Amino acid sequence: MKRPTLTHSFGKVAFWSILLSILLLIVMSLSITLGAASIDFIVVWKVVLSKIPFLQNWITVDWKESTETIIWDIRLPRVILGALVGAALSLAGAIYQGVLRNPLADPFILGVSSGASFGAALVMVFGWQIAWLGKFTLPFVAFLAGLASLMIVYYLATVERKMRVETLILSGVVIQAFLGACLSLIMALSNEQLQTIVFWMMGSLSLTDWSYNQIVFPVISIAVIIAYFFSRDLNMFGLGEEVAHHSGVSVQRSRIIMLVLASLITGAAVSVSGAIGFVGLVIPHIIRLIFGADYRMIIPLSVIGGAIFLVGADAFARTIMAPRELPLGIITAFLGAPFFAYLLRRARRGFF
Numbered sequence: 001m002k003r004p005t006l007t008h009s010f011g012k013v014a015f016w017s018i019l020l021s022i023l024l025l026i027v028m029s030l031s032i033t034l035g036a037a038s039i040d041f042i043v044v045w046k047v048v049l050s051k052i053p054f055l056q057n058w059i060t061v062d063w064k065e066s067t068e069t070i071i072w073d074i075r076l077p078r079v080i081l082g083a084l085v086g087a088a089l090s091l092a093g094a095i096y097q098g099v100l101r102n103p104l105a106d107p108f109i110l111g112v113s114s115g116a117s118f119g120a121a122l123v124m125v126f127g128w129q130i131a132w133l134g135k136f137t138l139p140f141v142a143f144l145a146g147l148a149s150l151m152i153v154y155y156l157a158t159v160e161r162k163m164r165v166e167t168l169i170l171s172g173v174v175i176q177a178f179l180g181a182c183l184s185l186i187m188a189l190s191n192e193q194l195q196t197i198v199f200w201m202m203g204s205l206s207l208t209d210w211s212y213n214q215i216v217f218p219v220i221s222i223a224v225i226i227a228y229f230f231s232r233d234l235n236m237f238g239l240g241e242e243v244a245h246h247s248g249v250s251v252q253r254s255r256i257i258m259l260v261l262a263s264l265i266t267g268a269a270v271s272v273s274g275a276i277g278f279v280g281l282v283i284p285h286i287i288r289l290i291f292g293a294d295y296r297m298i299i300p301l302s303v304i305g306g307a308i309f310l311v312g313a314d315a316f317a318r319t320i321m322a323p324r325e326l327p328l329g330i331i332t333a334f335l336g337a338p339f340f341a342y343l344l345r346r347a348r349r350g351f352f
Contacts, residue, residue: 013297020304027308028083031315032075036323039067047071077210081272082314083307084216085205086279088223088269090306093280094287094298095227095262098234099255100165107266107280110153110172110259112146114179116270117201119145121186124193124200139212139271146267149175150260163256202327203276205314212272223265224303230258231295238293276329278336279306285340309335 032044043063050059051072092107100109107113120142122128130137156171157163187197233254236244241251269276283306284298291297310328313335317326 086310094284111176115149116146142271203329
């Protein structure tokens with residue numbers, strides 16, 4: 001068993017976080033340049049900086065209005081949404097793996113994604129539209145459906161006000177299978193909406209609108225802060241529940257808070273992007289192998305690493321068969337599955 005170390009200083013966390021953040025900005029900038037209309041890297045930065053009040057007077061406008069529209073209204077919102085979704089899924093995966101002490105745990109283990117997908121499919125098939133929500137009806141219903149599935153899983157797993165990890169995972173598997181069957185039924189009854197449902201289920205960042213980013217960003221930001229606050233508890237979970245309890249950790253309370261937090265951010269991510277696999281499974285493993293098992297390192301670096309991975313994967317999905325766009329989940333599976341197989345072969349002694 002590999003025990004987490006607590007020797008990483010805040011300075012080391014800050015150093016690697018800044019370094020990976022710079023890499024993230026570079027990947028995001030390169031992703032914006034790619035597409036049917038090729039755009040220069042420098043122009044991308046000029047357009048972005050021209051939108052900042054204190055810097056706009058220092059930028060000379062030497063680009064076309066159509067170029068600015070492509071960058072600011074189409075590609076940048078999509079790239080930022082990809083970064084937010086990648087960060088959310090990677091953070092959720094890190095939390096699940098830490099709390100459940102299961103190296104194969106991912107953001108979809110408790111059936112939240114199946115619930116969200118089922119809710120989204122209902123909206124697509126029946127054309128539901130909530131007047132005061134408008135275009136936000138689909139992600140709102142998807143999030144509520146994911147939350148409802150989470151509550152059912154917790155209800156099934158709780159016996160005499162206690163919840164065991166094994167029962168929780170089994171409850172998640174049962175609900176996920178049931179909702180998967182319901183989703184298959186909806187798809188079988190749908191006609192022209194079938195292709196839309198399938199494409200959405202395989203993952204897509206087609207909801208390219210600043211308003212979606214404004215909704216998701218606060219959720220992810222608050223989740224990162226709360227998760228980092230519980231990083232010590234996650235480190236203690238890695239040593240076993242008994243050790244964690246004797247170290248002053250309220251095992252039951254911390255477990256419930258972290259699982260609910262991970263499930264909520266998973267629901268938020270899936271509601272705007274569909275089910276995108278392997279991000280929350282592979283990225284935390286990479287961070288753990290490189291930087292160790294201290295969650296004060298794993299949490300912030302998994303967030304940034306997940307953002308980098310998904311932004312890059314989305315750029316690949318948009319351009320490899322242009323002008324046709326591949327579902328994002330296919331790209332993450334092709335990239336993540338072989339690498340994860342390599343990790344399993346390399347780390348035969350386990351990850352914890």
